[in-house]
Amino acid sequence: MGLKERIESLQARVGIIGLGYVGLPLACEFVRAGFAVIGIDKDRAKVDGVNRGSSHVQDVPDALLTSRVGEKGLRATTEVECLGECDAVIICVPTPLRKTRDPDISYIVSAVDGIVRTLHRDMLVVLESTTYPGTTEEVILPKLEATGLVAGKDIYLAFSPERVDPGNPRFNTRNTPKILGGITARCTEMAASLYRRAVDTVIPVSSTQCAEMIKLLENTFRSVNIGLVNEIALMCDRLQLDVWEVIDAAATKPFGFMPFYPGPGLGGHCIPIDPHYLSWKLKTLNYYAKFIELASEINSNMPHYVVTKIVDALNSRKKAVNGSRVLVLGVAYKKDISDVRESPALDVIKLLQDRGAQVLYTDPHAPEVHLDHGVLQSVPLTDELLEGCDCVVIVTNHSAFDYPRIVEKASVLVDTRNATRGVQAPRGKIYKI
């Protein structure tokens, strides 16, 4: 039986390398669609957790995971050799930046090296990790074809970007349209036939490069627009205007305007990182990606701007940062999630500590954070804590926070998210960006 028939009869076995924020929800969708899935992760603790039905990903509750785990469902392992049993392998490993802000595709390379050892005729390989245009064709294809198997004939290779928005109650892996581009038309067709079983909509495109570029356009679009609105916030500050009022009123225009909101800076594994994959690739072609670099500069300066607001707030109470107790509310990079990767809260905390502040934080979703110089633990949010701190800073606007109470009890407050909108406070008590 050929791969197409194995997919259509649900007999194909799917392997997913990397059981993180992207891979685990995807594995669950393939099981729901009726496939047996082998999840491969090098992190033993995650593998054991998955096999016990204990989830490390917020969007996959334990009950759902438990219903998906089993011999005919999802089985997790650290053994790369298990890929030999698979008809299709999907790569969902991290793609971070090096210290020099160049792409680090070493996780992709190591995953592909594992696949090559077990590659067999009629195998489909799909890369989902975000990366620069050309990775699938220039890095993965030569490694697979070095085995003598030819893409589009003996094996199939495609790129399909993951677009999941963690914590989004409306859009998930299943109902977010899936972009897909293969090395050949036959590769696209084979990958599309697999994904159509698991997700509602598949959008085939002409090449792997095009699919890679689409993802980078989407995330660069966000980064640049957030950079623009962050600069508008800096301008409004100089003009003594409320940027939030300006944006809300502009958003009443029914066409030609889409609201973006300022904040303490970018966070997460995608928006602060992905555009640099694109600008790096363009540098190799002697092109300087101006919008990307400018947006990155503005966005990465926002934690410094937040600290100037904290300085102003403390100054209004005749206090210096050095020696003050500052309480940070929320360290996750966005509302109602636990992910602290690249979170601007970590930068704000570090900048304050460098200036001699005693920083505490509270976050119902993130019990501890690892900083350069040690671990910080979330403290319970009590009236005494709020009253006992010199300044309270809202970095992440979690729904669990009781904002009227926070405003009432804090001596002075910096609000980076307009979370205190509509809450009555004496003049000069709330500093907003």
Ligand SMILES: NC(=O)c1ccc[n+]([C@@H]2O[C@H](COP(=O)([O-])OP(=O)(O)OC[C@H]3O[C@@H](n4cnc5c(N)ncnc54)[C@H](O)[C@@H]3O)[C@@H](O)[C@H]2O)c1
């Ligand atoms: N998190 C998101 O919201 C999101 C959204 C869209 C796209 N992406 C992209 O998806 C990719 C994965 O992101 P993520 O957030 O799921 O990362 P993650 O860190 O949550 O998960 C990656 C997993 O891969 C495992 N891993 C790394 N190398 C491995 C190897 N060689 N073999 C087996 N396991 C390995 C790690 O242990 C980890 O569990 C990245 O390219 C990211 O940019 C992420």
